[in-house]
Amino acid sequence: MSIHILTTDTKVSALLSKFLEGHQQKSFYYDELEALIKALPKLRKTDTVIYDLQMDTELSAFDAIHFAARKTNLVALEPFREGASEQDFHCPENADYYLLLSSDERKARTRLEKVLHEVAQKHAKAQAARKRAKHKSRKRTQAPIPLPAEPTSASSSEPPVTLTRYLRVKSAAMQHFAAQLSQITEKASCILIHGEDGAEFELVARELNFRANGDNSPLLVVDPMGVCLDQVTSTIDSNDRIAYCYLGLSYELSILTIERLNAFLESLEATPDQAPKICLILGHVDDSETYLDTEEVKFIERFRKISQKLSIPAFADRKEDISLIAQSIFTTMRVAHPFLITRTMTAGAIQYLESKHEELDYSGLVRVIRNAMALTERDTLTHEELKSFSDDSPTSQHLVESLADEKYFKGQVGAA
Numbered sequence: 001m002s003i004h005i006l007t008t009d010t011k012v013s014a015l016l017s018k019f020l021e022g023h024q025q026k027s028f029y030y031d032e033l034e035a036l037i038k039a040l041p042k043l044r045k046t047d048t049v050i051y052d053l054q055m056d057t058e059l060s061a062f063d064a065i066h067f068a069a070r071k072t073n074l075v076a077l078e079p080f081r082e083g084a085s086e087q088d089f090h091c092p093e094n095a096d097y098y099l100l101l102s103s104d105e106r107k108a109r110t111r112l113e114k115v116l117h118e119v120a121q122k123h124a125k126a127q128a129a130r131k132r133a134k135h136k137s138r139k140r141t142q143a144p145i146p147l148p149a150e151p152t153s154a155s156s157s158e159p160p161v162t163l164t165r166y167l168r169v170k171s172a173a174m175q176h177f178a179a180q181l182s183q184i185t186e187k188a189s190c191i192l193i194h195g196e197d198g199a200e201f202e203l204v205a206r207e208l209n210f211r212a213n214g215d216n217s218p219l220l221v222v223d224p225m226g227v228c229l230d231q232v233t234s235t236i237d238s239n240d241r242i243a244y245c246y247l248g249l250s251y252e253l254s255i256l257t258i259e260r261l262n263a264f265l266e267s268l269e270a271t272p273d274q275a276p277k278i279c280l281i282l283g284h285v286d287d288s289e290t291y292l293d294t295e296e297v298k299f300i301e302r303f304r305k306i307s308q309k310l311s312i313p314a315f316a317d318r319k320e321d322i323s324l325i326a327q328s329i330f331t332t333m334r335v336a337h338p339f340l341i342t343r344t345m346t347a348g349a350i351q352y353l354e355s356k357h358e359e360l361d362y363s364g365l366v367r368v369i370r371n372a373m374a375l376t377e378r379d380t381l382t383h384e385e386l387k388s389f390s391d392d393s394p395t396s397q398h399l400v401e402s403l404a405d406e407k408y409f410k411g412q413v414g415a416a
Contacts, residue, residue: 001290002026004043006036006065007052012079012101016050019109022293025116033061040065043072046290048119050099053078053090062092073119075099080406091399100402106225111402113251116291121196121361165215166206168324173313180310181207186242188308189268194284195312197361198249201283204310205246208281213241220278224248227257229264233278243278250284250300251292258299265302282307315365316358323350325362329369330381342373345381352383 003020007013008031020027025048030036036049043049049069053076056062066074076095080102081088091098099115102108169178181204184191191208193201202221209219220232224247232245247253253261261280282303289297315322330345353365360368371389372381 001046001048002028002043003048003050004028004030004036004039005050005052006030006033006055007050007077009052009054009079012052012054012077015101015105015108016112018105019112022295023291024289024293024297025291033059036065037068040068040072043069045071046073048073048075048116050075050077053092056090063094066092066094066096073097073122075115075119077101079103080402085403089399089403098399100399102402102406107405110225110252113291117198117251117285117288120287120290121285164207165210166203167200168321168328170324171313171318171320173317174321177310177313181211184208184211184308184310186212188279190265190303190307191279191281191310192284192304192307193281193310193312194286196286196314197363198283198285199361199363199366200312201249202246204312205244205281205283208279209244212244217241217243220245222247224252224257225254227260229260229278245278245280247280247282249288250282250296251288253296253299255295258295262299262302265306268306315360315362319354319357322354322357322360322365325365326350326353326369329366330373333370333373337373340373341379342376342381343379346383348383349381349386352386 001024003023003025005013005016005027007016007029013029017027017029028039030039033055040049049065049072051062051065051074053062062076073096075097076092077099078089078091078101080100082103089100097115097118099111102111164178164181167174167178169175193204195201205221206219209215209217220243222228222232222245227247232243247257247261264280282300284300289300292300327345327350334340334343353360353368368386368389369381372385375389376385378385
């Protein structure tokens, strides 16, 4: 995997070089269009091309590169300009990915990591789909082997029924996952949650905290780019049970945070018999190692070795959960935004979302419903609205949200 960047802006080059230094993906920089065009035929599906839209005013080459780079991942990059509005940015309609590069290094790094995550996630899903198709094909071609009859019971034929507060659990896959949560011991000092989409990781962390103390003590959620464990532990009452702390996603961790966490892990290893006051929970998106730097990969491997692990089932195995999740999302948005016109969601809309379960993930489902609710002019959300506004690509949302971030959170470097 490699990243190919076309720009003549020295500030953009320096910023991207700083962010991508040490990444698993090799980076190549071009200041001439012809040099990139020569390289395009050699690129693979997992490679990424970043095109600086500042050059498009003279070259008008984005469409041509988009056509030539169909088998790769093309990212349209545009530096943020102070005082600019949405109309001042010209994100191409056919852009697969869009990156608004903030003047704030912290925000810029976070946005770049999210775009690389989206690229890696697309290929992870495609690879998982191929594996499922191959598995189904193999099952069809194999003759069934008769097995000796065994006594059956409700516990062996059905997954255990587990009630949850934050997770929507109906499918067999999620019932088994919920049963795993109940088996996590209170002596755990580290928990690694992994899956295809990071949107549900915090929900799992909140579910763990609820099971530990009934939410009498809140889940501690920290900034993954600047964790200070001394401040976290100082807020913990020694009489309370073990405190649960969610660190965020592994690809969001900064070098400073990794250094502090490594020091914490060393203290745990030095006193293995001492009961921990705090349990660290880290979310890790499958295949994200492909775009992380060396230090991050080393830390994740170290964290994985001493952690109890939880794997969230993919949406492809959770068709029965779609109805519960969709209605929960719909209700939450209705409560948060009472000015929205839409009042109800039809059964046909739910069935449409269920039919798309293999293509969706949690964050994609949220975007589809959010787009339809925000853009429809009807009080009833049907499958037609979901089809019309079903673009779950984060490209256009990234532009709007990034501009809002620059406008309303100008002084907050933590916003991304």
